[in-house]
Amino acid sequence: MPVERFSENPLIRPSDVAPSRPDFEVACAFNCGAIRVGEEVVLLLRVAERPKAVPADRVVAPIFDDEVGGRLKLLSVRRDDPDFRAIDSRLFTYQGRTYLTSISHLRLARSRDGRRFAIEPKPALEAATPDEAFGVEDPRISFIDGRYWVNYTAVSDRGISTALAVTDDFHTFERRGLIFAPENRDVTVFPAKIGGRYAALHRPAPSVLGGRDIWLAYSPDLMHWGDHRLVCRRRAGQWDALRIGGGAVPVRTEAGWLAIYHGADASERYCLGALLLDLQDPSKVLARSAAPLMAPEAAEERQGFFGNVVFTAGAVTDGDELIIYYGASDEYMCAARVGIREVLDGLGPA
Amino acid sequence: MPVERFSENPLIRPSDVAPSRPDFEVACAFNCGAIRVGEEVVLLLRVAERPKAVPADRVVAPIFDDEVGGRLKLLSVRRDDPDFRAIDSRLFTYQGRTYLTSISHLRLARSRDGRRFAIEPKPALEAATPDEAFGVEDPRISFIDGRYWVNYTAVSDRGISTALAVTDDFHTFERRGLIFAPENRDVTVFPAKIGGRYAALHRPAPSVLGGRDIWLAYSPDLMHWGDHRLVCRRRAGQWDALRIGGGAVPVRTEAGWLAIYHGADASERYCLGALLLDLQDPSKVLARSAAPLMAPEAAEERQGFFGNVVFTAGAVTDGDELIIYYGASDEYMCAARVGIREVLDGLGPA
Numbered sequence: 001m002p003v004e005r006f007s008e009n010p011l012i013r014p015s016d017v018a019p020s021r022p023d024f025e026v027a028c029a030f031n032c033g034a035i036r037v038g039e040e041v042v043l044l045l046r047v048a049e050r051p052k053a054v055p056a057d058r059v060v061a062p063i064f065d066d067e068v069g070g071r072l073k074l075l076s077v078r079r080d081d082p083d084f085r086a087i088d089s090r091l092f093t094y095q096g097r098t099y100l101t102s103i104s105h106l107r108l109a110r111s112r113d114g115r116r117f118a119i120e121p122k123p124a125l126e127a128a129t130p131d132e133a134f135g136v137e138d139p140r141i142s143f144i145d146g147r148y149w150v151n152y153t154a155v156s157d158r159g160i161s162t163a164l165a166v167t168d169d170f171h172t173f174e175r176r177g178l179i180f181a182p183e184n185r186d187v188t189v190f191p192a193k194i195g196g197r198y199a200a201l202h203r204p205a206p207s208v209l210g211g212r213d214i215w216l217a218y219s220p221d222l223m224h225w226g227d228h229r230l231v232c233r234r235r236a237g238q239w240d241a242l243r244i245g246g247g248a249v250p251v252r253t254e255a256g257w258l259a260i261y262h263g264a265d266a267s268e269r270y271c272l273g274a275l276l277l278d279l280q281d282p283s284k285v286l287a288r289s290a291a292p293l294m295a296p297e298a299a300e301e302r303q304g305f306f307g308n309v310v311f312t313a314g315a316v317t318d319g320d321e322l323i324i325y326y327g328a329s330d331e332y333m334c335a336a337r338v339g340i341r342e343v344l345d346g347l348g349p350a
Numbered sequence: 351m352p353v354e355r356f357s358e359n360p361l362i363r364p365s366d367v368a369p370s371r372p373d374f375e376v377a378c379a380f381n382c383g384a385i386r387v388g389e390e391v392v393l394l395l396r397v398a399e400r401p402k403a404v405p406a407d408r409v410v411a412p413i414f415d416d417e418v419g420g421r422l423k424l425l426s427v428r429r430d431d432p433d434f435r436a437i438d439s440r441l442f443t444y445q446g447r448t449y450l451t452s453i454s455h456l457r458l459a460r461s462r463d464g465r466r467f468a469i470e471p472k473p474a475l476e477a478a479t480p481d482e483a484f485g486v487e488d489p490r491i492s493f494i495d496g497r498y499w500v501n502y503t504a505v506s507d508r509g510i511s512t513a514l515a516v517t518d519d520f521h522t523f524e525r526r527g528l529i530f531a532p533e534n535r536d537v538t539v540f541p542a543k544i545g546g547r548y549a550a551l552h553r554p555a556p557s558v559l560g561g562r563d564i565w566l567a568y569s570p571d572l573m574h575w576g577d578h579r580l581v582c583r584r585r586a587g588q589w590d591a592l593r594i595g596g597g598a599v600p601v602r603t604e605a606g607w608l609a610i611y612h613g614a615d616a617s618e619r620y621c622l623g624a625l626l627l628d629l630q631d632p633s634k635v636l637a638r639s640a641a642p643l644m645a646p647e648a649a650e651e652r653q654g655f656f657g658n659v660v661f662t663a664g665a666v667t668d669g670d671e672l673i674i675y676y677g678a679s680d681e682y683m684c685a686a687r688v689g690i691r692e693v694l695d696g697l698g699p700a
Contacts, residue, residue, distance in 0.1 A: 156559070159560025209508070224568065224570055228529075
């Protein structure tokens with residue numbers, strides 16, 4: 001599959017992003033939502049920050065705290081505390097509860113050429129409710145009925161859920177609350193109504209039966225979702241065996257809705273693939289990538305905050321091509337272009 | 351708390367229920383939805399069946415199979431198979447997948463006195479879709495806009511989700527699809543609109559952060575749900591420490607919505623308690639049972655298919671009293687009466 005990575009990759013590094021406060025550093029700038037606005041490509045970056053100068057024998061979780069007037073609380077734990085347990089670079093548990101080592105906000109970046117981005121100095125949207133106490137992550141942007149609808153992952157000790165906000169200018173956001181209850185992320189809202197209703201892919205994470213598969217839901221108003229239908233499942237032994245989830249907002253083609261999705265294999269390697277969904281009934285998969293469209297190959301895709309990851313939350317079209325903006329190793333922002341026709345021609349059976 | 355158990359308990363035993371096919375036996379008749387219809391109390395029982403005459407060295411999972419014309423497939427596994435692992439009386443895994451040892455359907459039972467029930471000989475609603483392949487469970491009945499809305503747990507290897515059906519006569523049911531994606535159960539739909547929208551308690555089961563807590567959602571049409579809000583959480587060290595979930599459909603009182611819920615403690619003992627929710631904003635808990643309203647005490651509540659369980663999915667009012675229909679030990683159907691005023695007076699802080 002002739003996916004052409006941008007020669008400028010990574011387009012955005014953490015060091016390109018100003019921290020939101022002087023005592024924080026930007027650890028990661030990745031997993032952006034993306035959309036064309038006039039002559040520009042607009043990204044909403046996920047920016048993960050952590051306190052600077054944490055002693056090597058400690059780990060700190062930054063937590064939004066409604067009870068102290070909406071400021072961040074810093075939970076500092078000694079690594080040799082018997083109640084501390086490291087999970088990976090992103091997570092730890094303390095006294096039986098799970099915490100994050102960083103807190104994410106959304107940051108606006110704009111570009112005329114889609115390659116060189118001007119990054120705003122302040123957050124566009126940051127944790128502001130108890131459901132967002134551990135941060136806001138992985139936005140997707142859908143342009144619907146003349147407004148920009150941004151859904152994002154709201155993370156807290158209540159669970160990982162999906163929230164909705166709407167904006168006209170990417171500076172002022174109106175929060176609309178949680179649209180998918182825990183655990184649910186990787187929500188992509190289709191840019192048009194289907195059969196009279198809005199539609200979205202979503203990715204529940206059940207604990208007893210089932211697994212991290214892709215589902216579809218419908219909505220009369222973008223706020224209330226139901227009529228859930230399974231779209232597709234993980235495939236044992238393949239590149240998308242462990243978990244899958246929607247990526248970029250689906251693109252309408254004559255053949256069907258083209259949805260770029262991510263899949264992780266048993267070794268937690270994240271690749272990108274594509275689904276072709278029926279135009280009238282997008283719960284029907286018409287075709288699917290047998291091999292990954294993109295696998296972690298470049299240096300920044302293989303090594304970083306959480307290595308061996310390519311992950312997308314946004315793509316834009318450029319004529320007959322798709323420009324996929326993707327996070328690399330949960331740390332950098334990269335892009336690649338691919339012909340839509342070539343993606344479709346490369347798909348295998350559903 | 352003066353809860354008075356019916357002297358006739360258990361009101362319904364598995365042996366009172368005719369199996370749906372000659373080669374099956376009824377293992378459990380429990381966790382009914384309940385509602386008054388005219389002069390009658392109507393129950394939708396959860397009836398769990400399994401094949402008769404399974405050899406002691408085997409375990410069988412009955413599975414609805416869409417691909418063989420909607421008949422049941424019987425997955426028979428030797429207990430000494432290296433790929434077999436017993437979990438508890440309800441569940442096992444085979445080749446890494448989880449299965450149920452029985453399959454549930456919903457069965458109608460009617461009574462004039464609320465104590466002696468005539469049980470229909472055939473299922474009212476049984477597994478009929480891939481989302482229901484492992485059965486339909488734990489119905490709740492809400493009378494809204496002149497119709498009976500039945501939500502129930504749809505179980506399959508896709509996950510544990512909540513489905514909606516509507517009926518006028520409890521014989522013909524119109525399926526409306528899944529209203530809550532996996533994992534979600536213990537859904538109770540309020541019997542009236544609140545602030546112009548329908549409302550429901552629900553119980554997600556996230557896998558990474560959060561836990562089995564009670565949430566609220568709103569809907570414009572009973573089919574699409576959103577604006578999710580956390581209602582209340584488990585309480586460490588108490589009778590509702592491990593998991594909680596909505597029980598009977600909430601009852602409107604002058605003080606607020608009275609919702610009977612279940613809680614399990616660390617030893618998997620299931621008790622019933624009560625929540626008082628704000629009439630205008632039912633995500634606000636005004637008061638809550640400090641001690642259980644009911645704990646497993648009677649013989650049938652302590653010993654059975656899954657012992658030490660009292661669990662409700664339905665209650666009806668009788669003047670100033672509430673008659674709680676509850677499953678005992680996941681095997682029997684029982685009832686108890688309690689004064690609504692006395693429940694309210696016995697509540698502790700939220």
